[in-house]
Amino acid sequence: MTTEDSTLFQPPVPGFKSGYVVLVGRPNVGKSTLMNAFLGEKLAIVSNKPQTTRHRLLGIYNDEGSQIVFLDTPGIHKPKEALNQFMVDQALSSIGDGDLIVVLLPADEMFGQGDRFIMERVRQSGVPFLALLNKIDLVKPDRLQIAWNHFEELTEGAVAQVAISALKEAGLEEVLQVIKDQLPEGPRFYPEDVLTDRSENFLLAELIREKVIRFTREEIPYATAVRIVSVEEKDPENPIVVHGAIAVERESQKGMLIGKGGEMLKRIGTNAREEMERIHDRKFFLDLKVEVRKNWRKDPKQLRRLGYTEDLA
Ligand SMILES: Nc1nc2c(ncn2[C@@H]2O[C@H](COP(=O)(O)OP(=O)(O)OP(=O)(O)O)[C@@H](O)[C@H]2O)c(=O)[nH]1
Ligand SMILES: [Mg+2]
Numbered sequence: 001m002t003t004e005d006s007t008l009f010q011p012p013v014p015g016f017k018s019g020y021v022v023l024v025g026r027p028n029v030g031k032s033t034l035m036n037a038f039l040g041e042k043l044a045i046v047s048n049k050p051q052t053t054r055h056r057l058l059g060i061y062n063d064e065g066s067q068i069v070f071l072d073t074p075g076i077h078k079p080k081e082a083l084n085q086f087m088v089d090q091a092l093s094s095i096g097d098g099d100l101i102v103v104l105l106p107a108d109e110m111f112g113q114g115d116r117f118i119m120e121r122v123r124q125s126g127v128p129f130l131a132l133l134n135k136i137d138l139v140k141p142d143r144l145q146i147a148w149n150h151f152e153e154l155t156e157g158a159v160a161q162v163a164i165s166a167l168k169e170a171g172l173e174e175v176l177q178v179i180k181d182q183l184p185e186g187p188r189f190y191p192e193d194v195l196t197d198r199s200e201n202f203l204l205a206e207l208i209r210e211k212v213i214r215f216t217r218e219e220i221p222y223a224t225a226v227r228i229v230s231v232e233e234k235d236p237e238n239p240i241v242v243h244g245a246i247a248v249e250r251e252s253q254k255g256m257l258i259g260k261g262g263e264m265l266k267r268i269g270t271n272a273r274e275e276m277e278r279i280h281d282r283k284f285f286l287d288l289k290v291e292v293r294k295n296w297r298k299d300p301k302q303l304r305r306l307g308y309t310e311d312l313a
Helices: 003-008 031-039 082-092 113-125 141-154 172-182 200-215 251-258 260-280 300-305
Strands: 017-024 057-063 066-072 100-106 129-134 160-163 225-232 240-248 284-292
Touching (some): 017 031, 017 172, 031 100, 031 172, 066 172, 082 300, 100 113, 100 172, 113 141, 129 172, 141 160, 160 172, 200 225, 200 260, 240 251, 240 260, 251 260, 251 284, 260 284
Parallel strands (some): 100 129, 129 160, 240 284
Antiparallel strands (some): 057 066
């Protein structure tokens, strides 16, 4: 049965709430962490380095009285490369798409031009927005009061303003309640067992990319792209065999990614494989190779080949 078929057969339930909620903010404010916290699963990859998310990603939350389709987006920033332009376009073009926008601001950093630009676009969309001051666990009470005052002013007009910690899961129940209050009555758009719109290969590639970002430094996290070359699944007795390729922009980056005696690539591979095994409760065999695609971040053709294209599933 396709998703569409199952919605067709879903009788409308009075009082059932459903809709699309778009998460926006500058890079590193905790959008993906927040979506994962609501889902109770690690769907979106997360890192302490900015510009981790590169695509829009649906995460579907279900409970008895509601279905909330969250849309995680890349952090909005000043784009330098074609890749960054793609990322920012993914976010900006999503702003007006939902029933509600959730805009995140960091309590532990000064707000700047980037945040003001985002607020402008949020207001221009005409979609109601909920404003969240995230990472409150990182600041002392007096500093928090100052941040809150600025936040209140910057996000004026929000349907609600809430201070939260996505990481410590503080304040999230209140946020969930505000979201439900804002959503219209409607059907479940997706069957209850569907978590996302992305393919398994996309999620596997993202997991590998997360480990690259975590373990490497300087330009490497930004200059890498991961694609899944093949996945072979014979029977439940045997491991699932995944072949992946990590693209970098230069030979020197390839050397750094592989590391002395192959140590770095091994570390990335082992960590990614262990997480795949935890998630799927199955054995995996993961083989990774590194390929040089010269300046791929600037080249629209290469970007498309690496999955930075609108029509990816
Ligand atoms: N202390 C603390 N850290 C947080 C909180 N929320 C997120 N983080 C951390 O902030 C970093 C960025 O989190 P992400 O969820 O990847 O941020 P993002 O907004 O999705 O970032 P991009 O994908 O780059 O736009 C990670 O190291 C998170 O663990 C929070 O409430 N408190
Ligand atoms: Mg993210």
